[in-house]
Amino acid sequence: MSIVKKLSFDAGCEEKEKYTAQNGDDYYGQAHTVDLDVASKYSKPKEAHWLVRRIFFLSWITSYDREQAFADLIAGITLGLTIIPQSIAYAALAGLSSEYGLYSAFIGSIIYVFFGTIPQVSIGPTSLMAILTLQFCADKPVQVVIVLAFLAGLVELAMGVFQLGFIVSFIPAPVTKAFTSGTALIVVFAQIKNLLGVRIKGFPSIGDFFTNIRPTDAAMGISCMVVLLSLRLLSQVNFKQDTPVTRRLKKILWYISISRNALVVFFTGLLVFIWVKKSSIEAVPFALSSKVSSAMPTIKLPPFAFEYQNRTYVFTDILHELGSGIVVVPIVAVLANVAIAKAFVKDGNLDASQEMLTLGLCNIAGSFFSAMPTCGAFTRSAVSQASGVRTPMAGIYTGLIVLSALSILTPYFQYIPKASLSAVLIAAVIFMIDLAPVKELWQTNKKDFFSWVGSFIICLVAGVELGLLFGIVLSMVFILLRLGNPKFEVTLKQHESTYYVHIVPQSDVYYTGVDALRSELRGACRLYHNDFPVVLDCARFMQFDATFSEMLISVAKEMASHDVLLILQNMSLKVQQMLPVMGNVRFCQEDSQLSSHLQVEKEAPVVEAKL
């Protein structure tokens, strides 16, 4: 069939009308010019109600089906089994006891269901937030941490409300890729010790590492890895015949494949449980997860004022204690969240403002449940992805698992072997490490190459948030270098018997290009010994501001002193009126008008420029 469809309607309309389309995507209001009668056949796509866009749950829940529900159930349970040990670990990293981590995981998971847009994202404690919390709240009462969560949430909410989501546009593709690979590699490094039962703090030497491998843990970890990677392949099995039986079988294999993470955690936990029942917990030869303390979350106002060690903290004291953390924590959270979202979203269709809003709500709501600051975690997104998540509904199951961990299931979570959890995490992220772009980027675009390599290395060496920031700033610098140095085409042109110097910018000129333009105008006058009028094309001047007008006035004065005419082409009437009247400055739009200016000048001498 033909790619271009035949058009049935008559074609011959000349009349055009401009209107501004206001569909979902171009919310900035671009003008769409269309042929009126053809256009009348096309109505603007109906925009989703703002409530549906904000409570995103409403946009997908109506078409939620059984298959999605099953996939989300599996993914939600798997994520629950992952998030519990993570929450405990990250709470400890932040210097808090385990229940604070679990409260955060519970609230983040539940709130995200209703407002979140990306199925893979899981809001809860992360290593990044834990480290930042420690940095700003070390040795301070836990109430300060909870108020930090509240304030960070407020800032994130504000960023969403003010539609700052456009910052995702400032993360170039190579930086997202470097961030993804870098973070995945960090996860592998961090988990390999647990996988093999190495119990050395910090970075062991290679020798120390290998001599400290605990065979039982390593056996457990490696067998889990083998099982996980084999089950992963199960979903790709194809049968020769396509019968109802093989189709059903294929579906069952697919279910087993996406349940692999939950299955591995469940069965290894069951193994340990039986082992413990048969002998004792000391007899188990595997490193096990930490004990969960049983404490259901209760709703209460964030502690804006409290007493601690005979000292009364009022709100301003807390603000003083937190200092720049109030700004740094939400900015890092938003940046990390947006980068993770960008790494997992399939079609580039990311409503980052909504994500900021959701993150803000998660943190604000969290602070009412004594939670620590949260954001999306890369590892959990990878696990969700690997478990076939379909909608944010998975968060409901994750939240319920976390809640049950805090109540009825409390005694059972400690039986999960650390090695099997590490195997789940490593198996989820290992396929995200992709070093292939390096060669390709080197060949196609050196700037992209350096963005990738720089971001990747800094992610590994100095932390993912700095790696991300480096990539964004570096790419920005490349743009700024161009903006600070726009190119101009300077041509000696001829119109009838008159020559003129035509200066045409080759890119948009902002105030940053004004110095370069000044040099260019002066250079053109000097090169041609002030012999010809100068025609400056202003079509690509994006801002007409004080910087620009100041330069133009000073150059026009210089040119007047050498009797050189300056013709400003394609300058809007509004901008023309912003310039003072100058004897040697003319305006024109078309090249044909140019002629009259040049001709008139040649015949009738103009008055001396008065400035």
Added chain:
Amino acid sequence: MSIVKKLSFDAGCEEKEKYTAQNGDDYYGQAHTVDLDVASKYSKPKEAHWLVRRIFFLSWITSYDREQAFADLIAGITLGLTIIPQSIAYAALAGLSSEYGLYSAFIGSIIYVFFGTIPQVSIGPTSLMAILTLQFCADKPVQVVIVLAFLAGLVELAMGVFQLGFIVSFIPAPVTKAFTSGTALIVVFAQIKNLLGVRIKGFPSIGDFFTNIRPTDAAMGISCMVVLLSLRLLSQVNFKQDTPVTRRLKKILWYISISRNALVVFFTGLLVFIWVKKSSIEAVPFALSSKVSSAMPTIKLPPFAFEYQNRTYVFTDILHELGSGIVVVPIVAVLANVAIAKAFVKDGNLDASQEMLTLGLCNIAGSFFSAMPTCGAFTRSAVSQASGVRTPMAGIYTGLIVLSALSILTPYFQYIPKASLSAVLIAAVIFMIDLAPVKELWQTNKKDFFSWVGSFIICLVAGVELGLLFGIVLSMVFILLRLGNPKFEVTLKQHESTYYVHIVPQSDVYYTGVDALRSELRGACRLYHNDFPVVLDCARFMQFDATFSEMLISVAKEMASHDVLLILQNMSLKVQQMLPVMGNVRFCQEDSQLSSHLQVEKEAPVVEAKL
């Protein structure tokens, strides 16, 4: 006379040739296209030898005349009388004894003569550098300060060598103006206490201020102000008759006018000196300048390793002590220096890279003479300007005065009343306070208005360096907002009997605009129900990088699934080759070629898009 000069040569040449002109200004290498035979009449202006551009002294010394010499002498002496008390004060502010300030003033003044480009700039101790030095070197041995000067100099030198001078383009005119007015206002606030003899530390209340005015100092200060402002008017006196006598008289009045600062300081000092000789120094009813300790500077290597209080500091220890100061100090110094230079340079012709280089040399050389970190001072530039400085040669006299203050004139400098020095500073900066732009900026450009107001307020409240930075960042954000949200014109057009959707960017598209473009392409497809081919004009795509190609490939895939043809117009051949072959993607340059693409597609069905 006519502004457009008559051209004598014949006009009718069609042949054109491109060549790249390499004159002084367009060192970035723009292409100048010219008519060959006309152009042959114009040779490129001879570029100054690189040595002349670097040792800038060589460019003006050959045309140095007696009048300039006299003006520079007056300005240099005035500046010397200003810089000595300033150096002592700023050295104290940095926690050092007075000679370190004077060494810095001496070296800065001398080096600037040979490399500096702006007559008004005076490199030496400044309040900004003193505060930063205190911040990074408080309670540390003085050797650390000297090494800081050396390292800061190295960084500044490197910035000059790597031509980072383009950063001046990023300071918009309103920010320069706000910085100038803000700094001038700060100087007035800081000096008004000395002018009126108020001896309260910090910010006194208005009541305290007025009750603490010392009548003798106030009388001295106010009379100096009256004298200075009256003498300032002297240079504007006009005589009715123009005879050799009146012309000579006018010149004498001009000399007296520009010598006013030096005269005031000299005669008030003389007054005190006589007073002391007649009675005693205790009997003088004025606050006097601090005593200068006599110690000639000696040249020696900066102390890269030293012993202090039984501890040996090696180079790495010093680096550790200085920390981020090694980067922060030079960046702030360069920013302040460049902003001052921009405020005083007349024609916008500022070689900021050369200024960075010079500042670096001043600091490196300074560190060999035990100097503290230096940069240009706003007050001194204002005094130089008010004293009619003509070339950087004035620095020689300033340097000599400082040197004599350290040796033979040591006993005399303490007689200068503080009130008269304050009067000189206030009279020099008071005319730089210009609040007029506010109203104008509000009317012409709101962004400029907010840049001005924000920078001005932050200058006053949080410090000039932060005010400057705020202005730069805010103006940058305005640009980034546009870059993140480019506008597109989407038009339904008709070619013969075929309709197509034409998408033309209204501004340059960088990777930051890729998300907006994706939305626009999708929006156009959705609006027209995938009925028409989409023609995307790529002429304004400034970067073709991974972000762009990834988006294009993914959107092309989506369009292929709806059988929509994507025609990329004005895409360079090189870039075309970077894209994979896609069934529904075509390339064309002109609108006429477009026709063939559209026609062919309509007649011959193409193969199904393979991706």
